[in-house]
């Protein structure tokens with residue numbers, strides 16, 4: 269087993285990983301920017317090292333700074349968390365080249381799955397179909413026009429290197445294709461340094477269903493069922509649940525086994541998420557994330573598995589501690605992402621938290637790095653915590669979420685807990701009757 273893991277991240281996910289390290293008797297090293305000198309992950313780790321100034325590009329995203337921190341602290345592995353360097357193949361490669369373990373799949377798997385066109389090809393070859401669309405990259409707006417005509421409107425033009433809901437444009441008719449193509453390309457170039465785009469049929473009212481998988485890198489793979497992450501704004505998730513309200517045990521076993529077999533055949537090592545759009549009983553693959561997800565706790569709750577621990581075991585060559593036959597879901601879990609932002613405008617709201625109080629009680633988990641007096645820096649994303657509830661069924665989980673949100677106090681800044689309170693009281697949400705466009709239309713109809 270590793271003796272020291274460097275956690276190349278910040279905020280709640282850094283704390284989550286530090287916890288797992290300490291429980292496993294492994295030393296935890298924090299890295300931080302100068303803006304995060306007083307952050308909780310710095311305090312909770314066994315050692316901390318400053319890696320640069322506030323902008324992420326000069327600190328959390330700086331491969332050489334993180335690599336140097338590994339060498340200085342003699343860390344034998346790096347856990348990248350999510351975001352930042354977690355899906356960067358050259359970072360994974362740099363660690364491999366220096367004999368430091370990357371807690372995640374091989375650089376080659378990170379690279380192949382990070383290219384969404386290539387990921388669709390790989391999955392297709394493993395009998396997992398994608399959303400109908402272009403076979404590969406679309407080179408010109410004329411090509412885009414021709415393909416869109418073939419598959420029928422509406423279509424979505426997506427960045428091959430995309431993430432975080434960026435680099436996507438919808439065209440509902442012929443006259444919108446050129447503009448959508450040009451905009452998707454330039455946004456992709458600016459955000460990901462790669463302007464390659466592809467086209468998919470734009471599905472009308474699908475659900476976003478994703479399957480949690482873990483491969484041991486030795487030809488074995490398991491699945492931990494699905495999460496429904498259909499509640500999104502600007503293609504970004506805000507609330508996730510497991511099991512999915514629209515997925516029954518037979519469907520779960522079918523799609524789960526397919527995904528587990530896919531990672532087994534790929535020789536994939538570590539945790540991953542196979543994402544689908546689900547409509548009318550059919551699953552359409554959209555992408556695979558080769559890292560821990562923000563929403564992993566809902567799966568941990570219903571399966572009783574510590575996913576970070578399994579990631580660390582696999583990276584250390586110890587294999588999985590769990591077997592598919594022994595895994596069963598229990599009850600229902602929901603996660604609400606608490607962002608420091610105004611509602612309903614969703615403008616970031618950094619600043620000092622004057623009072624912080626976390627909800628508690630049976631079946632309530634709050635993952636956060638916030639404390640009373642903490643200054644939320646303006647430099648990073650607005651996620652300040654996650655409230656996760658677990659109960660025997662969906663209705664009681666929603667009631668528990670509402671109660672937990674009532675208990676949550678984050679004074680001094682604006683946050684989105686009131687949005688979730690309204691959602692808990694909404695009939696469609698209570699009935700589990702929603703899809704990926706539901707939230708945006710509901711926001712348009714709701715007065716605040």
Ligand code: ADP
Pocket residue numbers: 399424430431432433434468469470471472476500503504543545554555704
């Ligand atoms: P990212 O990597 O940026 O998260 P994804 O490919 O995972 O991009 O898509 C994110 C979200 O965008 C999906 O959950 C869905 O809401 C929307 N989306 C993506 N592809 C389609 C599609 N073909 N039809 C409708 N919505 C889509």
